[in-house]
Structure formats: structure tokens, C-alpha cells
Amino acid sequence: MFKKFSPSTDVSGQTSVKTSVQRSIRSNILSQWKIDQDTLEQFWPKKESLILVKCRDHISIYALHGEPLFFQHFDGPFYPTLRLVHKYPFILPMVRIDRGAIRFLLAGAHMMCPGLTSIGGYLPPPENEIKSGTPVAIFAEGKEHAVGLGITKMDTEEMRRVNRNIGIETVTYLGDDLWAVRSL
Template identity: 30%
Template sequence: MEIKRRYCLKKKELKRIREELNNIFGIEVIPKNANGELAITDNYEMILLNNEPIAFKLNDKIYPTLKTLLTHELNKGKVVVDMGAVRFLAKGADVMAPGIVDADENIKKGDVVFVVDETHGRPLCVGEALMDGKEMKESNKGRAIKTIHYIGDDIWKF
């Protein structure tokens, strides 16, 4: 991934991003007095704090990075998958409903969600819900989450 442009975010822009991430996960991901940067790449707009990617923007929607999820204890928007799904998710596959063990029932179709494994509870991927949370838990066929960012991809390596 090649950075085309990089510049400091204005306080107003960073506040909007902070509020959007807070709405997604219900906790403060970006500290109030933080200084951020925006790095424009081929595919994404990366939001950086101290040269670490904390979120990225794709199609006017903000997604947290897995590194951000590793440093915060989140339950809102969380989906748990069985260990059989891990190897597929590590290669960027979408999350299929049969592999889902548990999901936040407040998830609505189109929400930003993240997926963890059932054994360790470590984040595996970030994506967009294709079903409601309750439907994810009850369904035994179909795609439940479109994977946007996963372990080992360009954003992870950034």
C-alpha cells in the first residue's frame, strides 16, 4: 500500500471521526486532545495517531483497525465465531452464518462489526453486517458479514 498524500487533521475533522467511532462502539477510542493525521492511499484513507493506524475510511464509512480493537475491550458490534472459521477469516473470507457462535443482538444490517474467535477472544476481522445480530445467531446458511479488513492484509501490515 502506497501513501499518496499525508496531512494533519484539523481538530474539527478529528472530533467528527472520534464521535463516529464512539457511536459505533460506545467507548472513547480517540483521546480528546489527540493530534491525528490522514494518510491517503490507493484504496483507503487511513486515520493515524502517533503514526499508528487507528481507523480507515472506505466508501464514506469509518472502520476501526484490528490494532485499535486489540487495545480496547469492546462488546458492542462483536460477533464470535467457532475455531473452524478462523483459517478462512485469516485469508479474508466473508463470515458465514453457520460459523457464528454468538453475536451482539443490537447489530443491524449495515452496521460496522468485528469478529473474534471463541477460544481466545482476539479480533480476526472487521466488516459490515449483512444480517441483524439475532438473525446471525439463528441462521445456519448464508453470508452474515462482508469482511473489509482482516489479519495479514495491507492495513494490518501498515
């Protein structure tokens, strides 16, 4: 999504968000992410108002003091930025890819099932299966921090069974153009 993104040409406008809208965003985030109110308030205090940065292709980035915090495509789920995931790695369900897949992910490729089901990879056990269409944080074998964010294209059990094709569609990854944007 952010493989090619430059703030000068792709941003169409910045507006501050209405308080009522902010309230609904806040409650949405609390229900979508594994995060409690206190933690959320650490990086997004109640009194601070968000800036909505509208970008091409219906991407909206929400920023606080110019620093992007999370973004959304159409009115889909909210994704935190990768820097936020580094700070609070528990907010999204986690999957892990093996070492061989890292360089492809860093080139912006979608994640194929074998990279997730192999020995180096990790998918949650059957009882906490991740449904398709869920934002996930992608970690890497032998690494401590997340390397990208994606959205599952099939249930994790299905990934195990089918074990081919795209399992997770990459949304943002380390070193893409959103990563390069420090402030908007």
C-alpha cells in the first residue's frame, strides 16, 4: 500500500478531526486492537486532537503532532504504523515468517503460506485461529521487532491446510515510503 508514496504528491489535504468522530475512532480502536484505554492514552491523550491526512486511493492517515499514528483504507480496519507496533507489539495478533522470507517482505512482497508454516515461521494454535481479513503484525525468525504489517487473506488454519499462495497481504513494511515519513 505504501510501496510508492510521497507526501508531496499523494497527500491531498489535512484537516483536524471532529471530536465526535474522534470518539468513534477511539472506541473502534479499543475494540479492534488488543489495547486498553490507559495504554492508548499514552500515545494518544484524550485532550490532543488528531489530524486527518487524506491521501490518494482513499488512504487516510491519522497523525498527532505531525507524527503518523495509524491509518485506514476506505473505512476498513485501523492499522497502527510500524513505529507504533514497535513500541506496543501486543496490539495486533502476531505471526512470524522464516528467515528466508524476510528479504522478500522488505522488498514489499505479499507473504506466501509456506513462509509462515515452515519451522522458522509461526501461526497461532488452532484454538486461537486468526480469521481472514484481520490485521496482523508480521514478525521475523530470530528477530525481536516486527518487520511489517499485513492483513490475512485466509484463516490461519486454511493456510496450514492449503499451504500455497498468498497468506498475508502486506500493508506496510520496514523501509517502505510510510516508514520514511517521519512527520506529515
